[in-house]
Amino acid sequence: AQSVTQLGSHVSVSEGALVLLRCNYSSSVPPYLFWYVQYPNQGLQLLLKYTSAATLVKGINGFEAEFKKSETSFHLTKPSAHMSDAAEYFCAVRSPPKTSYDKVIFGPGTSLSVIP
Amino acid sequence: EAQVTQNPRYLITVTGKKLTVTCSQNMNHEYMSWYRQDPGLGLRQIYYSMNVEVTDKGDVPEGYKVSRKEKRNFPLILESPSPNQTSLYFCASSLRIGGRASYNEQFFGPGTRLTVL
Numbered sequence: 286a287q288s289v290t291q292l293g294s295h296v297s298v299s300e301g302a303l304v305l306l307r308c309n310y311s312s313s314v315p316p317y318l319f320w321y322v323q324y325p326n327q328g329l330q331l332l333l334k335y336t337s338a339a340t341l342v343k344g345i346n347g348f349e350a351e352f353k354k355s356e357t358s359f360h361l362t363k364p365s366a367h368m369s370d371a372a373e374y375f376c377a378v379r380s381p382p383k384t385s386y387d388k389v390i391f392g393p394g395t396s397l398s399v400i401p
Numbered sequence: 402e403a404q405v406t407q408n409p410r411y412l413i414t415v416t417g418k419k420l421t422v423t424c425s426q427n428m429n430h431e432y433m434s435w436y437r438q439d440p441g442l443g444l445r446q447i448y449y450s451m452n453v454e455v456t457d458k459g460d461v462p463e464g465y466k467v468s469r470k471e472k473r474n475f476p477l478i479l480e481s482p483s484p485n486q487t488s489l490y491f492c493a494s495s496l497r498i499g500g501r502a503s504y505n506e507q508f509f510g511p512g513t514r515l516t517v518l
Contacts, residue, residue, distance in 0.1 A: 294441065319506065328405075328491060328509035329444075375443055387451055388459060389434065389507070391444040 287312045287378050289392035297398040304363040306395045308350075308376030311357065316378040318359045320350055323373040323394075332374075335359060346370070371399045403428045405510035407492050413516045414482055422477045422513050424492030431497040433475040434459070434507065435467065437488040444491065450475055451497065482517040489514050 292307040310316060317336050321329040333344025340352045346369075350361045359376060376392040405426045414420055426433065434449040436459075446459030450469040464486055466478040475494075479486060493507040 289443075291443075321509075328511050329493075329507075330509070331506040334506060377444075386457060387432065387449065389436075389446050389449070390460070391436070391446075393441055393443040 287316060287380070287388070287390050289376050289378055289390050291374075291376055291392035291395050293395055294393065295396045295398070297400060298366045299400050300368055301365050304348075304361070304366045304370065304397065306361040306374050306376075306397065308359045308361065308392060309357055310359065310376075310378050312378060315352075315354055316380065318350075318352060319377045319379070320344065320348070320359075320361050321375045321377060323375065325372070329375065332361070366397075366399045368399050368401065371397055373397075403508070405492055405494055405508050407490075407510040407513050409513060410511065411514050413518065415518050416483055417481050420479050420482060420515075422479075422490060422492075422515070424475045424477065424510060425473050426475075426492075426494040426508070427473065428494060428496075428508065429472065430494035430508070431472070432495045432505075432507075433469065434493050435465070435475070435477045436491045436493065437461065437486075438491060438512075439488050447477070447490075482515075484517050487515060487517045 288311040290309045319334045320332040323329045333342045335352045343349045348363045373394050375394045408423045431452045435447040436444040438444045445461045448467040450456045490513045492510040495505040495507045
């Protein structure tokens with residue numbers, strides 16, 4: 286069965302510092318991986334996705350993530366945090382191809398605070 | 402404007418009183434899904450639908466029903482709500498290409514905050 290873990294339910298960084306949010310997955314075959322962001326009182330919106338093309342994926346707002354099969358990881362990074370990055374971040378996996386189902390599994394989320 | 406809409410946005414009800422949360426999308430997406438969001442648990446999939454009249458259980462389907470009679474609508478039904486169904490609910494949709502939705506992003510509605518007393 287697929288699963289997703291996100292290390293650190295809450296991360297605080299200073300404005301201008303590196304942002305690193307961790308995501309590890311468990312799957313018998315490499316799944317499709319996504320990072321979503323949720324701003325307060327809003328729905329989720331896509332930051333970036335990995336779909337077996339390039340392992341380094343660039344997304345919106347300066348975020349990027351690297352798929353590492355050997356580590357079953359898909360960590361999210363941003364070189365310089367901005368106050369507007371404060372939000373909840375979710376890693377998600379979708380069923381890989383050639384499966385009979387099409388489920389989505391989300392991690393528990395990481396709340397990012399940016400300190401001025 | 403491409404969007405997923407949910408109604409109502411807020412609902413307070415009592416145990417056992419049947420309710421329906423509507424979800425509609427205007428993007429002609431085949432795949433639609435319902436999630437509940439609880440603190441510390443992230444989003445958990447309740448049900449999903451890969452097309453009209455095709456639905457399947459997610460990870461937490463107990464106590465919920467869905468139907469997909471039209472492509473654009475995917476209502477969530479709680480026949481007999483209980484307090485443990487108090488949660489924030491999201492509907493989402495995505496394209497399916499080549500019979501798969503896996504590599505496509507989901508578009509989320511604004512959420513429905515449900516309280517069951």
